[in-house]
Amino acid sequence: MSLHIAIDDKAPVAKSVLMPGDPLRAQFIAENYLDSPVRYSEIRNMYGYTGTYKGVPVSVQGSGMGMPSMGIYSWELYNNFDVENIIRVGTAGSFNDKIKVGDIVVSLAASTDSNYQHAFRVPGQYSPSCSYELLRKLQQAGQENSIDFTAGNVVSCDVFYEIGDDWWKQWASMDVLAVEMEAAALYMNAAYAGKNALAIMTISDHFVTGEKATVEQRQKDFTDMMKLALEAAVK
Ligand SMILES: O=P(O)(O)O[C@H]1O[C@H](CO)[C@@H](O)[C@H]1O
Numbered sequence: 192m193s194l195h196i197a198i199d200d201k202a203p204v205a206k207s208v209l210m211p212g213d214p215l216r217a218q219f220i221a222e223n224y225l226d227s228p229v230r231y232s233e234i235r236n237m238y239g240y241t242g243t244y245k246g247v248p249v250s251v252q253g254s255g256m257g258m259p260s261m262g263i264y265s266w267e268l269y270n271n272f273d274v275e276n277i278i279r280v281g282t283a284g285s286f287n288d289k290i291k292v293g294d295i296v297v298s299l300a301a302s303t304d305s306n307y308q309h310a311f312r313v314p315g316q317y318s319p320s321c322s323y324e325l326l327r328k329l330q331q332a333g334q335e336n337s338i339d340f341t342a343g344n345v346v347s348c349d350v351f352y353e354i355g356d357d358w359w360k361q362w363a364s365m366d367v368l369a370v371e372m373e374a375a376a377l378y379m380n381a382a383y384a385g386k387n388a389l390a391i392m393t394i395s396d397h398f399v400t401g402e403k404a405t406v407e408q409r410q411k412d413f414t415d416m417m418k419l420a421l422e423a424a425v426k
């Protein structure tokens with residue numbers, strides 16, 4: 192038991208956990224892809240489920256939005272529940288006209304405008320990066336299931352409603368592909384705990400074209416990403 196995640200004895204947290212920001216996306220994944228899912232936590236309605244996928248135990252836990260929230264839930268999963276692997280299954284806004292709404296982006300590294308790293312007291316700028324082991328599994332899963340993705344740098348921002356129309360262009364000029372709000376904290380917590388993390392996101396908004404997915408699409412439609420993450424989780 193931890194402060195923010197309760198555990199039903201019948202459903203211990205699995206070694207590998209998928210983490211969407213949206214707890215209702217967690218519910219959707221559990222109910223549509225896991226066998227015999229049991230909801231082990233509903234504190235603050237931040238649902239967590241454990242079931243099996245292809246016979247292997249897998250959990251799905253909402254992270255909430257932003258680095259403080261992801262920071263709390265992933266910390267407790269790694270340090271209180273012996274979780275080894277976390278795969279974020281999120282949404283992101285694309286800065287790149289080659290990466291369209293509905294495409295999948297994998298965060299090799301997560302730039303950030305947040306000061307989350309202050310907790311770790313490094314005497315410089317830390318570079319949050321993904322687990323190579325999980326990346327290799329994801330690549331294999333993508334090839335086996337014919338699901339494509341683009342891998343590169345994303346930025347994890349503290350602010351969703353940034354002021355002005357142009358703020359993202361400087362990130363784009365550094366070949367940062369997309370913006371989301373959690374990967375950097377997840378990668379830092381994983382590194383500090385000596386565990387594995389990978390953030391994959393489906394593009395829900397486009398900064399170049401102005402396109403936007405609906406709330407319903409963000410909750411339920413991004414199934415290739417869910418499948419890819421589940422396949423990687425059980426390898
Ligand atoms: O869809 P999720 O996983 O929540 O991810 C993105 O969506 C939220 C903003 O709408 C932020 O959490 C951002 O990172």
Ligand SMILES: O=c1cc[nH]c(=O)[nH]1
Binds near residue numbers: 284351395396
């Ligand atoms: O953080 C996010 C997520 C999706 N779309 C955005 O523009 N920002």
